[in-house]
Amino acid sequence: MTPASAATAAVGKLRFGFACIPLGLPQPVVRTCRLENATPSRLRELIEANLAALDACLDYVARLNLELFRINSGVIPFASHPVNGLPWTRLYAAPLAALGRKARRLGLRLSMHPGQFTVLNSPSPDVVAASVAELKYHADFLDALGMAQDSKVVIHLGGVYGDKPAALRRLDGAWARLPRDVRRRLVLENDERLYSAQEALDAAERLDAPMVFDRFHHRVYGGPSGAPVAALLRRAVKTWRRRDGRPKVHFSSQAAGEKAGTHGETIVKGEFEEFLEESRGIDLDVMVEARAKEAAALEARDWARQAGRTK
DNA sequence: CCGCGTCAAGTTCAT
DNA sequence: ATGAACTTGACGCGG
Numbered sequence: 001m002t003p004a005s006a007a008t009a010a011v012g013k014l015r016f017g018f019a020c021i022p023l024g025l026p027q028p029v030v031r032t033c034r035l036e037n038a039t040p041s042r043l044r045e046l047i048e049a050n051l052a053a054l055d056a057c058l059d060y061v062a063r064l065n066l067e068l069f070r071i072n073s074g075v076i077p078f079a080s081h082p083v084n085g086l087p088w089t090r091l092y093a094a095p096l097a098a099l100g101r102k103a104r105r106l107g108l109r110l111s112m113h114p115g116q117f118t119v120l121n122s123p124s125p126d127v128v129a130a131s132v133a134e135l136k137y138h139a140d141f142l143d144a145l146g147m148a149q150d151s152k153v154v155i156h157l158g159g160v161y162g163d164k165p166a167a168l169r170r171l172d173g174a175w176a177r178l179p180r181d182v183r184r185r186l187v188l189e190n191d192e193r194l195y196s197a198q199e200a201l202d203a204a205e206r207l208d209a210p211m212v213f214d215r216f217h218h219r220v221y222g223g224p225s226g227a228p229v230a231a232l233l234r235r236a237v238k239t240w241r242r243r244d245g246r247p248k249v250h251f252s253s254q255a256a257g258e259k260a261g262t263h264g265e266t267i268v269k270g271e272f273e274e275f276l277e278e279s280r281g282i283d284l285d286v287m288v289e290a291r292a293k294e295a296a297a298l299e300a301r302d303w304a305r306q307a308g309r310t311k
Numbered sequence: 312c313c314g315c316g317t318c319a320a321g322t323t324c325a326t
Numbered sequence: 327a328t329g330a331a332c333t334t335g336a337c338g339c340g341g
Binding site: 021037116191 | 330331332334335336337338
Binding site for chain 2: 032034035078080081083115116117118119122124127130131134158159160161193194259
């Protein structure tokens with residue numbers, strides 16, 4: 001290794017992306033319908049429109065030279081609901097595979113983030129069953145694209161129900177019962193109210209899952225731990241095995257004047273510069289979560305580039 | 312055509 | 327007790 005490349009490796013490179021809604025594309029990325037209108041033919045029409053829109057999204061993300069993109073969970077409407085009995089992985093096997101080929105050709109790493117209704121540790125068996133079905137859908141979607149195991153499905157730990165140790169035991173139990181093809185996609189993320197980075201790390205290490213460190217959530221709800229971000233980040237990085245791909249983090253800033261935990265329009269430069277310090281020497285994929293979407297991701301990338309931290 | 316009330320799902324917290 | 331917020335606005339009725 002030359003001195004130059006050794007120096008390059010040591011600085012820690014960052015790649016960037018954003019979630020779900022490219023504001024620079026004219027039409028909606030995900031169309032849906034009301035449950036009462038969800039006939040098979042309507043669902044097929046929507047799926048076809050959504051896959052076409054996703055195709056355009058991939059081109060757009062690549063054109064911006066970003067590497068990460070989070071796919072909207074609504075791409076297959078009512079995917080885990082009984083109303084959608086379509087064998088969509090079979091019906092759309094060819095277009096799905098083509099989307100995956102395109103993503104890989106463009107060098108994109110994909111991810112998904114199921115909604116708040118996915119609660120693996122609920123005391124209600126029905127809620128858990130619905131959550132497992134929802135996770136299965138997300139994993140099936142990425143599988144249908146043929147994406148490697150580094151394209152992830154990010155979830156939070158779940159609820160607390162007034163007894164966190166019991167809630168965590170239920171999480172462990174539900175996790176153990178997940179199908180392998182679902183579990184291999186999952187990543188645990190700290191949230192802004194219930195489970196701190198420390199707690200998410202404990203769970204991730206216990207369950208042998210990767211952990212996404214969300215710096216903004218950590219700021220809003222740091223939990224009892226006084227560990228500095230840099231230390232938590234290094235611990236999170238260790239939860240990612242080679243097959244899981246480059247460790248990922250989420251980055252966002254508080255919306256000025258709004259409730260704590262609300263994502264801001266863009267990200268605050270000073271905070272990002274702190275993060276550049278905290279992450280020095282680590283290669284990371286950074287999912288920027290901001291209302292300005294790709295504009296915020298591009299801005300962060302520019303700041304990283306100026307610091308010699310891109311790619 | 313446009314405005315605006317409503318939309319599958321769970322859980323928590325603020326009001 | 328009710329509703330907003332959460333990964334994300336869009337659907338679709340009524341005028």
